[in-house]
Amino acid sequence: GVDAAFRERRQAKAVTIGHDVWIGHGAVIMPGVAIGNGAVIGANAVVTRDVPSYAIVAGVPAKALRPRFTPDIAARIEALAWWDWPVEKLARAVPDMQAMPIETFLDRWENDAV
Incomplete structure (x- = not known):
């Protein structure tokens, strides 16, 4: 060993x-x-x-x-903490992650409670 x-x-x-x-x-x-x-x-x-x-x-x-991002965008991503989301929410968000510019993605998902 x-x-x-x-x-x-x-x-x-x-x-x-x-x-x-x-x-x-x-x-x-x-x-x-x-x-x-x-x-x-x-x-x-x-x-x-x-x-x-x-x-x-x-x-x-x-x-x-x-x-990689401006300080404002980096802070918004940190606050969003998408990596801690339940798998169901993450699965719903993946198409937007892949298709949207980061600002649009953040605007869409920052206020999504579920």
Whole structure:
């Protein structure tokens, strides 16, 4: 089996990945790094530091290229927290997620109680 000390070292440096994160093919995320909600990690990036929510990073080592959304839109997505919705509501929202611009989607779903 796996050496207990090795397992403890790995668990102490676990990677944390937020909701709605895109990780490109071949990207490497180093131990102990936290990736915020909505971040985008470019293909083949080597992530050595924490990535803020809604940041787009790429390169070796990964560096922030730009925000994915404006601060207002990012705050609205965080408040919406669609990843916590019941599966039935999520299933109803998926077509809109796929088809609508983000502002339109937020306008439509921010006040949907069910």
